[in-house]
Amino acid sequence: MKKFSAEKIFTGKEILTNSVVITNDTGKILSIESIENHEQTTVQIFDGAICPGFVNAHCHLELSYMRNRIERGTGLVQFVKNLLIIRNEELDVVLDEIEIANQEMIRNGIIAVGDISNDDHSLLTKQQSKIYYHTFVEAYGFKPENSFEYFNATKKVFLKARELNLSASITPHAPYSVPTELMKLIYGWKENHPEIFSIHNQETEAETQFFLNGTGDFKILIDDFFKLNSLEVFHPTGKRSIDYLLEFLPKEKNALFVHNTFTTSDELKKTAEDFPNLFWCACPKANLYIENRLPDYNNWLLVNNRICIGTDSLASNDSLSILEEMKTIQSYFPDIKTETLIGWATINGAKLLEIENQFGSFEIGKQPGINLITDLNEDNSFSKNSAVRKII
Ligand SMILES: [Zn+2]
The missing domain is CATH 3.20.20.140 (Metal-dependent hydrolases)
Structure with missing residues (x-):
């Protein structure tokens, strides 16, 4: 099982904060939960935003x-x-x-x-x-x-x-x-x-x-x-x-x-x-x-x-x-x-x-891939330096 989080999570349909996306080892989404219920050390927390492939x-x-x-x-x-x-x-x-x-x-x-x-x-x-x-x-x-x-x-x-x-x-x-x-x-x-x-x-x-x-x-x-x-x-x-x-x-x-x-x-x-x-x-x-x-x-x-x-x-x-x-x-x-x-x-x-x-979206049962987007502006808009990296 893997747990991913970031300051912002674009699910493909909405934006979540304080949340964690839980997948199996191949990236299939098992659940999306509040981060409060998870020990911080068990979650990979990224700097930026995550979104589906x-x-x-x-x-x-x-x-x-x-x-x-x-x-x-x-x-x-x-x-x-x-x-x-x-x-x-x-x-x-x-x-x-x-x-x-x-x-x-x-x-x-x-x-x-x-x-x-x-x-x-x-x-x-x-x-x-x-x-x-x-x-x-x-x-x-x-x-x-x-x-x-x-x-x-x-x-x-x-x-x-x-x-x-x-x-x-x-x-x-x-x-x-x-x-x-x-x-x-x-x-x-x-x-x-x-x-x-x-x-x-x-x-x-x-x-x-x-x-x-x-x-x-x-x-x-x-x-x-x-x-x-x-x-x-x-x-x-x-x-x-x-x-x-x-x-x-x-x-x-x-x-x-x-x-x-x-x-x-x-x-x-x-x-x-x-x-x-x-x-x-x-x-x-x-x-x-x-x-x-x-x-x-x-x-x-x-x-x-x-x-x-x-x-x-x-x-x-x-x-x-x-x-x-x-x-x-x-x-x-x-x-x-x-x-x-x-x-x-x-x-x-x-x-x-x-x-x-x-x-296409973070929803239970899908295997949509997870991307990290870095260097967004404070208001979530893209900056010149915004870049993408595939996490899974
Ligand atoms: Zn063409």
Whole structure:
């Protein structure tokens, strides 16, 4: 039996003081009690705050070798071009960097990850990791008539993941890269385990423009970079891109919209009511890296229980640390409290991935991991020096 305490205990749902978290030797929570009933010498008391292990709701492990290789602040379309140009690294390097990134997340107190795969490179690392991974296998492609091909390529990666006993689901990449025909194949697929989805949404204003009238950076990407005719492969809907996604999204399944930088507060309000199982992922450091712009997270508070935090990949981030993402959010939105952010970083992500019976909060019977956060300010806000260490 082990006993842990700290000045503050963030349970994932509330803050406790003068309390002790009691676990068995492997970290399963046996009880949470008042510290008064325990001999001080039997309790490990930490300087700082303790909280459950973090859930990284959005990552692309397979892109880890791109750390420090892509220019910042170019906007999404140029970023995608730059990424595709260097997506040809030696497999040894790709695999090594995946493992290094996996270890980095373990050190940073991350216990579960919603990780995107476009190929099978990261699957073995995920299978052998101490971290729980759900693999979102993305389907995408621009030519509507090739939808079956795109879907079959995705299915191959999905089946490999399932062979390795990984939790996995097939999911659309983004509104601009998934034609109607492919959307139907994705949502018609019933082998997902569990049936949850993750979609890049409104990361750039160009996405809206493309859907409204077929012009802008995405037209240039498709015509000049992919050498396709955007007028042939894409028909603007005259509506905003989020409407296209919502047309297909099953309301009863958990889904994650990632980025949402250009989602309006009206869209958020309406979608929050109509789609009660839709979660919203904040990836602030990636947004600053790519577009140098952040969503207005104050608007998001109306879906507070469905906000998750993701690091995105090392192609658009210099670290895989949920703590650093929380610090970034709070530095721009100082009214968002640490306990609110901890909820986003723990229990909300666990709910999205349907692992909340095991992870996400200090509750009896769970084995959620325990992180120590040091150097919080007196009012519990993060300081520049706040750091995280995995205790168990
Ligand atoms: Zn992403």
